[in-house]
Amino acid sequence: MKANKQPPNVSRVSLWDGFVAGQEILKAINQLPEVEKAALAGSLRRGTPTIGDIDIVIQASKAANQQLLDKLQHLEQVASVIDSGRTWITMMLRNQIKVDICIVEQQQYGAAMLYFTGPVAHNSALQSCARQKGWKLNECGLFDLRTDSYLPAGTEEDIYNQLGLQYIAPELRETIDSITLTSPYQSPSLISFSQIKGDMRIKSKWGKGEAAIPHIAHYALNAFPHYQYIIIADQLPDSTSDQYLRQWDEIDEVNRQLKNNFIKKGIETAIGNHGSLSVKNELLLSFDWVTATIQEETTGDNTEKLIKACECPYVHCIGHTSSQIYNAGSPPRINWDQLFKKAAATHTAIEINAQPNCLELDDALVYNAVQQGVHLVINTAATALSQFDLMQLGVWIARRGGCTKQNILNSRSWQEIEQFKLNKRLVCQQTPAT
Structure with missing residues (x-):
């Protein structure tokens, strides 16, 4: 793919906006009869927080190139063609x-997917490995320099194997340097979307959500058949037991109709000054899952109040570590090392919030949390049915942080989560608060 002319006024967009646009154009491309297969590449495939453009690799016969190029520029999603060649096209x-x-x-x-996924530094390290074997690696394939013949490498995995390396997932290719690449390295089996068993913080019409609980349940079951549970976690205007009891009655009725204990009873409780919670412990202990979040705007240090919330035996997860919108100003100070140590010691999960404007836990912090033994939960905090899809964005963050299935609590069965809750309560009851 040629280094194309950059059109004016092109700016980076969020990963989620890029993913939605990429999926739309990819779906249209895959419907063209000349296309044997096609996939997203570039920074979008690596899951970077923002992308500059969408990269796509198409497999097609050489004879079909011109006809395919003509059809690509007339797709409904295309506004204009910026530049093109015999085997590539750049469009707006x-x-x-x-x-x-x-x-x-x-x-x-395989070589094209590897090359156009990047990043450049990783490609250079792989090319260096190839040269040491007397080979050449580029976007066209893996070649023996002595005979100028193809080496069998039809997939990315084949290329890594030929080079004597373990396959590295696209999300980790920015963090694997050339030294690590050429030394014995065991690439983790990263968490996948299909391994997520439930969304543990969803808002319903009882609180700030748009959908009623029956609609949420039916949508989740149909759209995400691999989900085993979801948690309705509203913060009701009047945080009394009577109001939550009425919500629980509705949840019980929906579960009876489903003949499945699919919906769990959760709550989002606010963390106030000095770590105090907006709901009393006597009520919190009745919920299936409790997420504590900071909701008041603050520019101070949130570490102490977050640590205090971790020490509550009935708080299972820390959600928003601040009420700030991502990249909208200076976030409050947090000593992440102290928070992660306390979360690990108290068996308190930390949330990866998949909302695009609430990405308080980035991939670097996720990596640090995992290194300290923190259990993580990927939640959408969805207020509308359409936001359930944001789970994929949270999975990307987790993958870029090196998370496996073992690191993500909501990749486990509800029975395992109940055991996690029991461990949390036992530890907190045996450990004096700071």
């Missing part, structure tokens, strides 16, 4: 996101 979509498309033959597909 109607949503003002640039897309670079490369067309390759079957034997080139």
Whole structure:
């Protein structure tokens, strides 16, 4: 794919906006009869927080190239063509996101996916490994320099294997340097979306959500058949037991109709000054899952109040570590090392909030949390049914932080989560608060 002319006024967009646009154009491309297969590459595939453009690799026969190029520029999503060649095209979509498309033959597909996924430093390290073996690696394939012949490497995994390396997931390729790459390295089996068993913080019409509990349940079961549970976690205007009892009655009725204890009873309780909670312990202990969040705007240090919340035996998860919107100003100070140590010691989970404007836990913090033994929960905090899809964004953050299934609590069965809760209560009751 050629280094194309950059159109004016192209700015980076969020990963989620890029993913939605990428999926839309990819779906249209895959419907073209000339396309044998196609996939997203570039920074979008690596799950970077923002992307500059959408990279797509298409596998097609050489004879179909021109016909395919003609059809690509007339797709409904395309506003204009910026530049093109025999095997590539750069276009501007109607949503003002640039897309670079490369067309390759079957034997080139693995190398092209590797090359155009990047990043450049990782590609350079792989190319160096190839040269040490007397080979050449580029976007067209893996070649023996002595014979200029293809080495069997139709997939990315084949290329890593030929180089004597373990396959590295795209999300980790920015953090694996050339030294690590050429030394014995065991790439973790990263968490996948299909391994998530439930969303543990959903808002309903009882609180700030748009959908009623029956609609939420039916949508989740149909759209995410691998989910085993969801947690309705509202913060009701009047935090009394009577109000929550009425909500629980509705949850029980929906579960009876479903013949499945699919919906769990959760709550989002606010963390106030000195770590005090907006709901009393006597009520918290009746919930299936309790998430504590900071909700008041603050520019001070939140560490002490978050640590105090971890010490409550009935708080299972810390959600918002601040009420600040991501990148909207200076966030409050948090000593993450202290918080992670306390969370690990008290068996308190920390939330990866998948809302695009609430990404308080980035991949670097996720990595540090995992290193200290913290259990993480990926939640959407959805207020609308359409936001359930944001789980994928949270999974990306977890993968870039090196998370496996073992690190993500909501990849476990509800029975295992009950055991986690029991361990939490026992530890907190045996350990004096600070």
